[in-house]
Amino acid sequence: MTTEGQAGLLLCDLEDIPDGGAKSFWFGTGSARRGIFLVRHGAEIAGYVxxxxxxxMPLNFLGDRFLDRSGELILCATHGALFRIGDGFCVRGPCAGANLTPVSTIIIDKRVFLTP
Ligand code: FES
Structure with missing residues (x-):
């Protein structure tokens, strides 16, 4: 569930994302449907389109699985590209050298907001 607030769009509580895990969010419908995902490391969040x-293609096939087996890299499930969590840089795969598009988030009182 998301709500609007002064800090931005409330996405979730920090605890809704497992430490070392990820969570996806979708907005809109049909051809206007867009998604983002967040990856959590402790109290830090990285977010990308x-x-x-x-x-x-969306990076995940099912659910909120965005990381490789090591949990250290973001994995695209379609052709296996691997991206650094911290900056979204593709280190291996068909788009090596490209970047995921970051989204800006802020954590306030253990709640995660999408900022404009
Ligand atoms: S769509 Fe992600 S590697 Fe091809």
């Missing part, structure tokens, strides 16, 4: 720079 859920579209691979290779051909624009």
């Amino acid at each position: 859920n579209a691979c720079p290779h051909i624009g």
Whole structure:
């Protein structure tokens, strides 16, 4: 569930995202449907548009699985591109050298907001 607040759009509580895990969010419907996802490391969050720079596919096939087996890199489930969590840089795969598109978030009182 998301609500509007002065800090931005409330996405979730920090605890809704497992430490070392990720969570996706979708907005709009039909051809206007867009997604983002957040990856949590402790009290820090990295957020990106859920579209691979290779051909624009969502990075996840199912649920909130965005990381590789090591939990250290973001994995695109379609063709296996790997991205650094901290800056979204693609280190391996068909779009090596490209970047995920970041989204800006802020954590206030253990709640995560999407900022404009
Ligand atoms: S769509 Fe992500 S690597 Fe091809």
